[in-house]
Amino acid sequence: MSCQLLPLRSSRAATGTSETIASYGHRCHRSPVDYRQRYKTYSAGEQTISASHTKVMAEDLPGVLILDIGGTHGVLENLAVLLKKHFHLITMKEFLENKKEMSKKIQSVFVFECRPTIDRELLESLPNLKVIGNSGVGVDHLDLKMISNFGVKVTNTPHAVADPTADMAMALMLASARRLVEGCQIAVSPDTKYFAVDWLGVEVTRATLGIIGMGSIGYKVAQRARAFNMKILYHNRNRRRKEEEEAVGAHYCEKMEDLLQQSDFVMLVVNLTPETHKLIGKKELGLMKPTATLINISRGAVIDQDALVEALQKKIIRAAALDVTHPEPLPRDHPLLRLNNIIITPHIGTATVQAIRMMAEEAIANMLAVLNGQPIPSEVFPK
Numbered sequence: 001m002s003c004q005l006l007p008l009r010s011s012r013a014a015t016g017t018s019e020t021i022a023s024y025g026h027r028c029h030r031s032p033v034d035y036r037q038r039y040k041t042y043s044a045g046e047q048t049i050s051a052s053h054t055k056v057m058a059e060d061l062p063g064v065l066i067l068d069i070g071g072t073h074g075v076l077e078n079l080a081v082l083l084k085k086h087f088h089l090i091t092m093k094e095f096l097e098n099k100k101e102m103s104k105k106i107q108s109v110f111v112f113e114c115r116p117t118i119d120r121e122l123l124e125s126l127p128n129l130k131v132i133g134n135s136g137v138g139v140d141h142l143d144l145k146m147i148s149n150f151g152v153k154v155t156n157t158p159h160a161v162a163d164p165t166a167d168m169a170m171a172l173m174l175a176s177a178r179r180l181v182e183g184c185q186i187a188v189s190p191d192t193k194y195f196a197v198d199w200l201g202v203e204v205t206r207a208t209l210g211i212i213g214m215g216s217i218g219y220k221v222a223q224r225a226r227a228f229n230m231k232i233l234y235h236n237r238n239r240r241r242k243e244e245e246e247a248v249g250a251h252y253c254e255k256m257e258d259l260l261q262q263s264d265f266v267m268l269v270v271n272l273t274p275e276t277h278k279l280i281g282k283k284e285l286g287l288m289k290p291t292a293t294l295i296n297i298s299r300g301a302v303i304d305q306d307a308l309v310e311a312l313q314k315k316i317i318r319a320a321a322l323d324v325t326h327p328e329p330l331p332r333d334h335p336l337l338r339l340n341n342i343i344i345t346p347h348i349g350t351a352t353v354q355a356i357r358m359m360a361e362e363a364i365a366n367m368l369a370v371l372n373g374q375p376i377p378s379e380v381f382p383k
């Protein structure tokens with residue numbers, strides 16, 4: 001087997017090391033320390049701009065078109081408050097009602113939560129557009145080449161998403177291992193007379209975790225898993241530095257097959273590209289242990305869902321826990337929704353009060369940098 005074993009060392013060594021955001025999102029080397037520093041500068045800038053608001057009318061600020069996915073229960077209103085400090089905020093409704101006037105004002109588009117896409121027609125109608133600020137790390141919903149042909153830059157928010165998404169990965173792993181959803185249903189069911197279950201969960205502690213995609217989020221998952229004394233394997237396009245591996249006790253698997261064969265929990269943290277589309281299919285599921293659980297926090301299309309249905313039905317693997325599916329949501333009659341060895345959540349990896357705000361702030365900093373001709377903290381480029 002080609003997984004390299006390295007001695008476990010103190011995880012403290014990880015603090016302050018630079019992180020390679022390669023696997024989820026696009027390549028971008030950034031030290032967390034630098035980011036905090038940059039964030040401070042940005043916040044200071046915010047005060048200056050806010051103070052000058054008394055004189056500056058909203059119309060004088062650069063126009064930002066906000067693309068939302070709807071049904072966000074006040075989240076957008078909160079984001080609007082942040083955006084309005086720096087931009088003249090234009091909603092899609094306002095834009096459509098007064099296209100002629102609005103289209104000239106719009107210099108940036110803020111894409112909320114990585115789901116709405118941007119088509120050629122919209123780009124053609126925005127002659128002064130300079131930047132699309134995506135709040136979220138994955139930009140697979142955007143046609144980067146087409147956007148770049150319009151001379152428009154795209155930015156994302158790799159720093160804001162890393163911790164909440166890694167937390168979600170752990171939540172899914174623990175919930176699936178200990179059959180939390182089934183347990184909860186029993187506890188609250190009106191039919192339950194006394195507590196008894198005819199099933200058992202499995203333990204995460206000391207189990208083997210295989211992380212496919214060891215970018216920023218994958219690494220944060222590894223840091224958390226270490227606290228559970230898990231044996232950590234990882235597969236990635238690029239091997240991490242030795243110190244980074246040692247800091248979390250991660251062993252590199254050059255071949256994904258080795259990781260699949262040995263892991264009790266397989267965690268998908270890759271970004272969706274043509275290379276990772278249906279990365280996990282019938283063959284890969286067949287390599288996994290019958291006692292293993294597949295967890296996906298990247299994008300639904302990374303898994304061949306038909307193959308997953310079959311693997312779960314035939315108990316080729318124990319269970320799956322998915323925060324992402326293809327499409328989202330799944331059609332209500334999709335076979336994955338009828339299985340009892342699966343947990344599915346509605347793409348909530350970053351659905352926290354803190355993450356939504358930080359993502360907006362990171363996106364705002366990116367968009368302002370483009371508009372002001374300054375170095376762009378997190379730009380993504382077409383391949």
Ligand SMILES: O=C(O)C(=O)CO
Pocket residue numbers: 114135136137138139161165347348349350
């Ligand atoms: O940041 C992203 O791309 C996400 O999908 C967050 O859940």
